[in-house]
Amino acid sequence: MASRFIVFFLFIIISNTVISQVRIGVIIGPQATSANYKIKEEKQPTEYKMGGQAGITAKIPVEFQLYFAPSVYYSLKGYKVKLNHPSFPPGEDAISNNVSVHAIEIAPLFHFDLSKKSGASIYTIWTCY
Numbered sequence: 001m002a003s004r005f006i007v008f009f010l011f012i013i014i015s016n017t018v019i020s021q022v023r024i025g026v027i028i029g030p031q032a033t034s035a036n037y038k039i040k041e042e043k044q045p046t047e048y049k050m051g052g053q054a055g056i057t058a059k060i061p062v063e064f065q066l067y068f069a070p071s072v073y074y075s076l077k078g079y080k081v082k083l084n085h086p087s088f089p090p091g092e093d094a095i096s097n098n099v100s101v102h103a104i105e106i107a108p109l110f111h112f113d114l115s116k117k118s119g120a121s122i123y124t125i126w127t128c129y
Contacts, residue, residue, distance in 0.1 A: 008070065011070070021060075022060050023058065023059040024057070026054075027053060027055045027056065028052075028054045028055075029052065031050075031051050031075075032049070033049060033077040033078060033079060034048045039085045046080065046081045048079070048080075049080055049100070051075070051076035051078060052075075052076055053074065053075040053076070055105075057070065057071035057072075057073075058070055065114075066111075066112055067111040067112075067113065068109075069109045069111040070106075071109065072106050073107075074103070075103045076101070076102055078099050079099055080097070080099075081097045082095065
C-alpha cells in the first residue's frame with residue numbers, strides 16, 4: 001500500500017516538473033453521511049453524522065477539454081443508529097451505535113471542463129457512493 005502512495009506522489013511531482021500546465025489544488029469541505037441499517041430485514045432509525053474531508057488534487061491536461069485529475073484526501077464519515085432489536089455486533093444489550101470511519105482515499109478521476117476559458121478557476125465536484 002505504501003508503494004502506491006509513493007508512485008502516486010512521484011507521478012504528481014514528475015508531471016508538475018515536466019509539464020508546466022499541471023495545476024495543483026486543495027480539497028476541503030464538510031460532508032454529512034448516514035447508513036441503511038437493518039436487523040433481520042427490519043430497518044432501524046438512523047441519523048446523519050457530520051464529517052469532513054481534506055486533501056490535494058492535480059489537474060493534468062490530456063486532450064482539449066479533458067483532464068486527468070488524481071486526488072488523495074482524508075475523509076471522516078459515519079452514522080448514528082438507534083436499535084429496536086438486539087443485535088450482535090455491537091452487543092445484545094446495546095440500544096444505539098455511533099460509528100465513525102476515518103479513511104485515506106485515492107481517486108484517479110477524469111475531469112471534463114465545460115468552459116473553454118483557461119486560467120485559475122474554482123469548481124465543485126459532486127460524488128455519490
